[in-house]
Amino acid sequence: MSQHGPRHPILSVAPERLHPTQLTVGRAEVAAKRAQWHALGAKKRKALIASHWFPGVLGPQGAVYIVDHHHFGLAMLLEGVERVPVIVQRDFSWLAPDTFWRTMEFNRWAHPYDDRGQRTDYAAIPSRLSELRDDPYRTLAARVREAGGCAKDATPYAEFLWADFFRARLKPAAVAKGGDKLLQRALLLAHGHDAGYLPGWSGLIE
Template sequence: MARAHPQLITGKLEKLHPTQLTVGLAEVSAKRQQWKKLKRKERSAALESHWFPCVLGPQGCYYIVDHHHFGLALLQEEVETVPLLVLKDLSFVEPMTFWSVMDFNQWVHPYDAHGSRHSFEAIPKAIVDLQDDPYRSLAGQVRRAGGYSKDTTPYSEFLWADFFRGRIASDLINDQGSKLQTQAMDLARSQEARYLPGWAGPIAD
């Protein structure tokens, strides 16, 4: 019988399936550094406050719909299990129906590091196989610096990544220095970005 309400369980991190193609590896690295600084009790508290929302899919696989960066960082730090919040049981539906429901609920983001959409089959089967999108790292860096506010819109930081992707040349994106951040902060607060979730720029007269 399908679960009607979210359920809290524990799952093996290496067996969780992602619902996107990319992460920002610079952001993953930053999360690893944060994790290394935590003591044992602080690590337990961090995990308890970061339930991985997921959907139970065909063949009993769990698909996480958030915390991909944290998940990859934890895998690289050899963490084996994490708490899961099961949002919905779709294990009884056909794969095509499963992905249609995931897409309808905005629980999947099948876009590559160029912002191009792919088929659902292109999504990696494991978190460790996620590819790098440096613009996603930049989007996270700008948010943490106060360039825009955290928003509950699904995959909102990928929207910001696409915004920066069209305005900052690819040969400049790997230079994560102050010049790049200043340019990105100016763009984030510009009127061009006012349609994006969490925009915190000045209101035009």
């Protein structure tokens, strides 16, 4: 752990004290992570927590904001996990709130978009993981990636871009219903020319 040096201290933080940097998650993904957790014994649960370090930033008044792993964080909160490890990427605790959020977005560490894909004020970002809204299109984007429709990409908020792509092409009722038929439609769209601008696009299928 010393390889991270003094600029990247590791904190042990209760999940209820973690502050999100986005408005939504795919609740179905959270449920899947909880199911995986239930299938593990005590030793493997401990190992899983130890291997999932949350990248974080210290915000105003020393609050801990996570910039990734929101689904896992919410799952651990709902499962009653007492502590999770957070690697502090930057200390912005001395910034005023407006400056903090502008800086976070500039660094691509904040995603102030709601469950309709609309830009919001920073004040709309919830203060607790338990307040994150469900976005079924975000779940669909994850399902498409897992089914080979696109490659995992390191671009920040890549799956939100995919979610917005599907949001413009698939009706909410169909996405809420889910199922294999919806996934097949989404996979065809994911391999189409119109998706070529998205991170992780895997090309046309002849």
